[in-house]
Amino acid sequence: MAEYKLLFEHAHDPQYQTLAGYQKTGGYEALKKALGGERQAVIDEIKASGLRGRGGAGFPTWIKWNGLPKEKKTSHYVLCNADEGEPGTFKDKQLMEQTPFLLVEGMTLAGFATQSEIGYIYIRGEFVDCARALRKAIDEAYANNLLGQNILGTGFNYDLHIHMGAGSYECGEESALMSSLMGERGMPRLKFPHAPLPTVSGLFERPTLINNVETYCCAPFIVKNGGAWYASIGAGTKNSRGTKVFSVSGHVNMPGNYEIEFGTTLNELLDLAGGMKGGKLKACVPGGSSVPMIDAEMVGRAVLGYEEMADVKSMVGSGGCMFLNEHTCIVTFIWRTALFYANESCGKCTPCREGTRWLLQIMERIRSGGGRAGDIELLKQVCSQIDGRSFCGLGDAAAWPVAAALRVFPQEFEYFIEHGHSIVDSKAMLAMAP
Amino acid sequence: MSELLQIGSPNERPYKPRPEDLTLRFSEKAIAELESLKTHYPNLRACILPALWLAQREYDGYLSGEALAEVAFRLNRSYAEIEGVATFYTMYNVAHKPGKHKIEICTCLTCHLCGAYRLRDHIKAKLGIGHGETTEDGMFTLEEVECLDACDRAPVLQVADEYIGPVDEAAFDKLIDTLRKTPESTVVKLADEIVKVQLMADENKAAAQLPNVTPSEVRADSTGAG
Numbered sequence: 001m002a003e004y005k006l007l008f009e010h011a012h013d014p015q016y017q018t019l020a021g022y023q024k025t026g027g028y029e030a031l032k033k034a035l036g037g038e039r040q041a042v043i044d045e046i047k048a049s050g051l052r053g054r055g056g057a058g059f060p061t062w063i064k065w066n067g068l069p070k071e072k073k074t075s076h077y078v079l080c081n082a083d084e085g086e087p088g089t090f091k092d093k094q095l096m097e098q099t100p101f102l103l104v105e106g107m108t109l110a111g112f113a114t115q116s117e118i119g120y121i122y123i124r125g126e127f128v129d130c131a132r133a134l135r136k137a138i139d140e141a142y143a144n145n146l147l148g149q150n151i152l153g154t155g156f157n158y159d160l161h162i163h164m165g166a167g168s169y170e171c172g173e174e175s176a177l178m179s180s181l182m183g184e185r186g187m188p189r190l191k192f193p194h195a196p197l198p199t200v201s202g203l204f205e206r207p208t209l210i211n212n213v214e215t216y217c218c219a220p221f222i223v224k225n226g227g228a229w230y231a232s233i234g235a236g237t238k239n240s241r242g243t244k245v246f247s248v249s250g251h252v253n254m255p256g257n258y259e260i261e262f263g264t265t266l267n268e269l270l271d272l273a274g275g276m277k278g279g280k281l282k283a284c285v286p287g288g289s290s291v292p293m294i295d296a297e298m299v300g301r302a303v304l305g306y307e308e309m310a311d312v313k314s315m316v317g318s319g320g321c322m323f324l325n326e327h328t329c330i331v332t333f334i335w336r337t338a339l340f341y342a343n344e345s346c347g348k349c350t351p352c353r354e355g356t357r358w359l360l361q362i363m364e365r366i367r368s369g370g371g372r373a374g375d376i377e378l379l380k381q382v383c384s385q386i387d388g389r390s391f392c393g394l395g396d397a398a399a400w401p402v403a404a405a406l407r408v409f410p411q412e413f414e415y416f417i418e419h420g421h422s423i424v425d426s427k428a429m430l431a432m433a434p
Numbered sequence: 435m436s437e438l439l440q441i442g443s444p445n446e447r448p449y450k451p452r453p454e455d456l457t458l459r460f461s462e463k464a465i466a467e468l469e470s471l472k473t474h475y476p477n478l479r480a481c482i483l484p485a486l487w488l489a490q491r492e493y494d495g496y497l498s499g500e501a502l503a504e505v506a507f508r509l510n511r512s513y514a515e516i517e518g519v520a521t522f523y524t525m526y527n528v529a530h531k532p533g534k535h536k537i538e539i540c541t542c543l544t545c546h547l548c549g550a551y552r553l554r555d556h557i558k559a560k561l562g563i564g565h566g567e568t569t570e571d572g573m574f575t576l577e578e579v580e581c582l583d584a585c586d587r588a589p590v591l592q593v594a595d596e597y598i599g600p601v602d603e604a605a606f607d608k609l610i611d612t613l614r615k616t617p618e619s620t621v622v623k624l625a626d627e628i629v630k631v632q633l634m635a636d637e638n639k640a641a642a643q644l645p646n647v648t649p650s651e652v653r654a655d656s657t658g659a660g
Contacts, residue, residue, distance in 0.1 A: 075476070087543040087581035117641070125525045126582055128595035128624070131631035139635035149641040157641035161474045164628045166483055167525035169580060183482035185522040204476055249544040249585035256586045289543055289581075320585070322544055336546050340580055346522075 003272060004233065004261040006243045007217050011098040017133060019140045022101040028146060030223035031105055034112055035154045042113040046219065048227025050241035055081055055172075055212030056288065056318040058240075058306045067199030068114040068207045077203045078110045078119035079210040081177055085124060085169040086288035087340060088320025091245040092213040094257050096123070096130035099217060100137035104160060106216030108147065109223055111158040114209050119160045122177050125167050134162060169344035173392045174210050176346065178203045187348045188392035212318075214245060234262030237305035244304065244319055248273040251325035266302035270323060279325035283408070287317020289337055290397030292404030293330075313404070329422040330412045334405045335363040341398035352395035355386035359402055371417030379413075380406060447521075448499035448529045450513055456503050464492050467629060468508060470637045478509045482519050485509055486526055487628045495621030496531045524579070527621070532575040533568040534619045538592040542581035548600070550589035554578065556603045560610065573614065575621075594620035595627045 005011075015021030022028070034042050047062035068076055080103065084092040096103060107119045123131050138160050141147040149157050163181055170176045171186040180186035181203060189195060202208025222230045231241045240262035246269055249255040253274030260269060266286060270276070281296045286304075291314050294302065298312040309315050324333065342360040347353045359382055362375055383399040383406075390396060406413060415423040460468070471484045485505045486497065493501040497520055506516045520526045527536075539557065541550045558564055561574055568575045582597065584590045590599030591609070598609060613620070634640065 084583050085581060086583075088585055090583045090585055093583055124583075125523075125628060126592060128627050128631065129597075131628070135631045142634065142636065142639045147641075148639045159474075159640050161634075162632050163474075163483070164487065164632055165525075166486070166523035168523050180483070181480060183479035183519065185519055204480075247585065249588060250547050255544075255588070285543075322547070322585070324547065328547065333543070333547075336541075336543055340542055343580055 003259055004243050005259050006221060006233070007095060007099060007102060007214070007245065008257070008259045011094070017098065017100060017137065019101065019137075019144060019146075026224065027101055027220070028105055030220040031108055031112075031146070032152065034109055034223050035152055035156060039113050039115065042109055042223055045223050045227040046113075049218075049222040049230035050227075050239070051215065051218055051222060051230065052240065052306060053212060054214035054218075054244065054319070056086070056290070056315075058316065061211065061215055064199055064209055064211065065110065065113055067197060068116075068209060069200075072115045075118065075204070075206050076114050076116035077206055077208045078107055078114060078116045079178070079181070079203055079208055080107055080119065080121040080213060080216055081172060081174060081210055082121050082123040082127070082130070082213050083165050083168075083172040083177055084127075084213070084318075085172045085344075086290065086318045086320055087337075088247060088249055088285060088322045089288045089318045090247045090249075091257050091319055093127060093130055095213050095217055095245070096127070097133050100133045101141075102217040102220055103134065103213055104137050104141055104147070106219035107160060108141075108151070108158055109219045110209055110211070110216060112156055114207075116209065117157055117159065119158065120163050120181060120203070121160065122163050122165060122171070122181055124165045124171070131162055131164060138162070168346070169340075170346040170392075170394060173394060174198060176392065177210070178208065185346070187346045188394075191392075218242060234305070236263040237303070238307040240305040240307070240316075244316065246304070246319040246321050248321045248323070250322040251277045251279065251328070252323050253277045260304065262305045263308075264304050266299050266304060266321075269304065269321060270299070273323075276323060276325055279327050281323060282326045282328055283324045283330065285320075285322040285324075285401070287315050288320035289322075289340065290393075290400060291315040291317040292400050293408060294404075295408050298408075313407075327424060327426050329416075329424045330405055330409045331363070331367060331416045331422060334402055335360075335367045337401045338363045338398070341394065345394060345398070349391035349395070351386045352390040352392075352398065355382055355390070355395060356398045358382045359386075359398065363402075366413070366416055369420035371413075371420070373417070375417055376406060376410070376413050448497065448502055448517065450499045450517075451503050455500075456507065457500065458504055458507070459500070460488070460492050460504060460508065464488050465508075467633060470633055473637065473640065474632075479511060481509055482511065482516065483523075484629070484632055486516070486520055487625050487632075490526060491622055491625035491629060495527060495619055495625060497526050497528045498531075502528075530566070531568075532621050533572050534621065535573065535593060535613045535616070536575045536577060536621050536624075538577045538579045538582070540580070540582040540584075540588070540590050540592075541578050544581075544585035545588040545590060548588040553589050553601060553603065553606065557606060560607065574610075594624040 010016040043065045051061040052058040168186045171180045175189040176186045198208045245259045258272045285293045302312045338359040342356040345356045383403040386395045386399040489501040502516045506513045565578045587599030
């Protein structure tokens with residue numbers, strides 16, 4: 001199967017970043033169509049499309065859109081999570097840089113459907129290029145009455161603001177992102193069922209819709225062409241509809257973003273990226289650093305879909321596909337993963353704050369040749385004590401890759417602990433080692 | 435424990451100026467920009483992050499105690515709150531004055547697969563500094579950072595608002611030569627760019643009459659007691 005370019009169809013045309021160019025390819029038709037009808041009609045189309053959140057969790061989008069109060073009592077907010085920080089994922093970056101109007105129109109549609117008057121795009125601080133592209137798009141939309149007061153004469157008022165983050169992986173978690181936007185340290189809050197959903201009480205304690213960049217970018221196509229049309233894409237899968245952008249990186253010949261239909265196999269994705277570089281395929285982390293890694297045999301039968309990936313005990317996640325060749329030392333790779341999570345843990349809850357450090361300490365010990373006999377059991381124990389016990393998903397995400405690597409490549413860990421050096425012994429590996 | 439987890443001494447904190455020592459350094463332009471930014475949010479607390487970016491620009495790329503105190507003063511928040519927020523985020527240079535150019539090298543997963551550690555060792559040898567350190571002439575600061583989300587360009591560097599990658603040793607040496615000839619500080623430039631992208635071309639076009647939500651109304655458990 002080849003690429004299915006929906007979001008990226010015109011991405012390489014610089015004109016697409018201007019309002020005139022965007023409108024020439026059917027841009028803002030969706031908004032005009034939506035503004036002429038009922039708010040609920042937009043949500044119904046999203047429901048019919050079967051769109052699921054593209055940020056990682058795959059939650060049905062329409063439930064969020066439908067969850068905000070229909071009878072408006074206070075302000076409603078629309079929030080875009082553009083704090084992309086998952087190692088291996090860089091899809092939102094390209095979407096914002098090359099298709100800024102898709103996001104602006106998608107968020108305007110969301111604002112209309114949820115009776116919101118204000119939208120915020122929370123962009124990670126490093127992404128200045130993305131913010132510049134969006135700033136240009138937003139300013140142009142304001143100048144042409146597509147944002148601001150009385151949009152297109154329909155009486156709908158909607159503002160869109162850019163809010164820049166300042167460097168924190170944790171802020172990609174939705175409740176931490178809201179804390180951060182409210183001017184606090186970016187720490188997560190209690191979640192449902194212990195606290196109300198963001199659609200009831202989110203940003204500034206008001207009903208809030210929060211979605212990933214890619215999710216909003218899909219909305220204009222769904223509203224314009226109908227939910228049923230969108231649902232026909234990827235219909236071969238159990239419950240994944242539409243297209244998904246996968247960021248392919250690591251030891252491949254042509255790293256980059258590839259948009260494919262759900263139901264494409266992981267092998268086909270690898271072929272799109274030009275195949276392996278520097279050696280045979282050893283392992284793959286298919287959905288960003290948080291998801292469990294799989295070995296070459298599992299890559300051979302993995303089908304990209306939310307439910308389908310569970311068959312190989314992994315997930316679609318945020319779509320950051322890292323391919324590792326045969327010269328990669330899994331122990332070193334997992335050490336680096338553990339370091340990442342220890343570094344980014346916000347420190348709010350004990351299982352994550354202490355657990356990520358523990359994982360790192362043990363991995364550091366093994367990697368430096370001082371591994372002990374019981375270390376594998378200890379790692380498993382620490383993982384099981386973080387998983388499901390942390391305040392937010394960061395703790396789980398720190399435990400999964402370690403647990404999965406121990407499951408899929410136990411011999412690498414055993415060998416390293418016993419011999420004090422890696423089972424992989426080649427020049428290519430030494431070039432990677434820190 | 436990996437050195438990446440530590441930057442400076444853990445006890446090092448910005449020096450809080452006494453009230454009588456407080457000098458306000460925001461330029462008129464910065465004050466006007468802050469006023470515009472305030473209109474984007476229903477309360478002043480939400481303006482802390484943008485205001486810190488402004489301060490980082492106004493105070494030469496470095497959030498000293500004075501800078502934090504000025505932000506606290508201008509947003510009518512406490513100094514402790516501002517310090518607490520600023521120290522959480524890695525892109526604010528709190529308590530450590532960076533060099534004129536901050537070179538951030540990503541050593542996270544994909545970059546490490548593609549040789550980022552080798553490049554880091556080259557940079558360390560070339561500049562004679564380690565993670566979080568600044569060269570003696572005050573020109574360069576080196577920081578190892580987590581995923582910059584440009585894995586297709588691994589190994590990648592960030593200098594100011596620019597991503598540079600994939601980088602090899604020769605390309606890095608060239609970059610250093612270019613930076614040496616760059617007169618203005620790229621650390622300040624980054625803060626300036628970040629302030630600029632948050633400002634609308636025409637702030638008068640905004641539609642919303644934002645309800646004034648006071649922070650206490652927003653969240654009683656704002657200390658994170660959750």
